[in-house]
Amino acid sequence: MVVFTFAPTFSAWKTKARLALQQELSPQDVFWKEESSIDTFPDLFLGEESSEKQPAASAKTFRVPREFLTLGDVVACHRDPSRWDLLYRLVWRINHGEPHLLDHTPDPDVHDLLLKERAVSRDVHKMRAFIRFREVATDDGMWHVAWFEPQHHIVARNAPFFVERFASIKWSILTPDACAHWDRKELRISPGTTRDQAPAADAAEELWKTYYRAFFNPARLKPSMMRKEMSPYYWNNLPEAMLIPTLLAEAAGRTATMVAASQAKRTPELVESTPIRLPTKGDWPALKEAAESCRACPLWKNATCTVFGEGPLHARVLVVGEQPGDQEDLAGRPFVGPAGQLFDRALQTAGVPRDHLYVTNAVKHFKWTPQGKRRLHQKPTSREIAACRPWLTAEIDHVKPKLLVCLGSTAVHSVVGNGIKVTQDRGQTLPTEFGIPALIPVHPSSLLRQPDRSREAADFAAFVADLAKIQDFLSK
Template identity: 35%
Template structure:
């Protein structure tokens, strides 16, 4: 019997190296035991569960070929609070390599079903963790946030936490403490020696208290969201189109759920993609200036985009904006509809062709439809105008001033409409 010592609960790097060695050596699962070293010896560095599947030059000579689906499930399942997960994962890899096990054609295999249940449990708690983390700091929380987790998901969510909150913070869980001091991320032992084991050994592998969910979120999950925090958390893992791969993150809408005005742009730009907030780049500065001159406070409106990921083209070291494809607009429409459902704005301002076509679901010519308020489905009203970035692209300064004035007049019309409380559209 060979014992393999893992550095921590999500030590995928060590598990992977050992699994690869023993799979090629033909070591049966029954000949291996897996043990995690005591929490007091935890490394302060950040374990990277994704980088653990990088391939060294030596390994390229004899690669371990696994399907993408299996790799994704392994990364999730190793975060589950099941003491037998390391054995299960090795047994699955061993069976794939030596017995021809296929996750697609052997969906009812007990090991495959257990793997999927573990992965689903981790995904479910990840959604809750992200929503609670974002809500805590969005609503003024500071310092240490205590989270009562049932799975080992802290390390895998480090990038998400860093992207959401730039100020110093710490997350305390039973097994792990994660701290960001504004410059470096560190880890340490948690507050408890061990967490209560909530694994339900009923053959299904369902975690008590958590629903079964998968990535990307299903439309029914989006429809059931009751807060913007919950909706935004669901969107963080959206893979409904291909833009999630090159983009840094999902950039969701921001503003109060009580907003009477909803401003919709095309997609996040380079700076928005890096910052994680809509309209913070050059176009956002133009928008802020125009809103201020029109007498509209930005914190009072909800600002979002028709597409939540940044589509770009590399030009040297620069990322140049590219118009999103229609497939991305269609895929993202469910998020835009969900935002409208929760906010129920009186007036939706569509800035640019992409925003207008996403909401109106038909071809739109800005010059023909701008500057008038008209009814939308659901009882709200709409107004089409240009996107602020259009003003930045105009080469002639006189044209810029003229078009900015027209854009300002559109926003002033929005201001008047809201003040007068008009219920009938203006044609």
């Protein structure tokens, strides 16, 4: 048996393999010994002819298909120590009567070669995918440093890819086998190191995790697919992988909540909503009458009656509230409950004559849930607001006011649009699609809900000040 000692690279092996072929050494007679590897050679079988001979002067040349060189270059990076034996066996067979061996993929040696090629290529690809750089400030400026554990000896093979991609950044890739460094001029490969040399997480990593969490769609759980493509082997060094168990655990719950939420919302709606038919002709009483049998949303079911707007039909100011309350629902008239009374008081203080105003609500039915013996007010959804909006539009068209007053966020939503905060725009006048400006004071019922008694007077004064703007407008 002849021992060939060589640096574990494909080109070094090629030189030695050429020697072995020239000496007509069959695969069983050759032992491939990597220079840097620990000596695993069984001394027991070591014959005296263990040293390689120099080639004869009339050395014969050998041919292999180009494909073998490409594949061999990849397979040489495989971690399996038997890869050199495999390569030599193939090159021997190619030169001993099987020139087309590589085409015969079912052959065990060729198959093994292709499997190994696949494994290395995949590892190369996954390294490109799963390297995670972290920023480190050094004397030499900002460095991007990554720790990675490849399955095969691919650092040197893969480093040029990172040079192409990150040529303008100084970076280091640290692995247990070898490290690659790029200082924007030169690529350097150094011996392997340990994980503690790698830097800790930086701030951008939190943003990345936020992105990963948001990207995940809990309704389409398919963890086996994830594990197939992102083997848990790599999870140690992926900052986002630590989120996986939580995301998996929460998924079923999140989907169930989504389904339940839309189920709760839809049951009555789809079946029972009938489109609004506005009377084509006729005046305000016809409109009011048509609204009484509105079924555009399911709120009519639990309400006593439709509470339509009221006031002078040529009022210059039209006030929009949220929706009728408990007492309005029973009386069938808007603004008669506690909030309405407070509104009246504030108007009086501000010196605005109530009988100059047309008052109505964004939603015309009382929405509530039972709590004990009381009917607890509930905020209408955007769908209910949208369903009711044609009535409000018709009222505005009839009355043709010069100023709209929106009390509370629901009214603002309906008249001005979504996304406007009453607390921010309070006291302002905003444009609307009706071409009529809208004034935005707070809703009187929010004053009623104010828990802090001491602030009551101040809040009321602020409300009055908002309403005084109506008077300014009227007297203009």
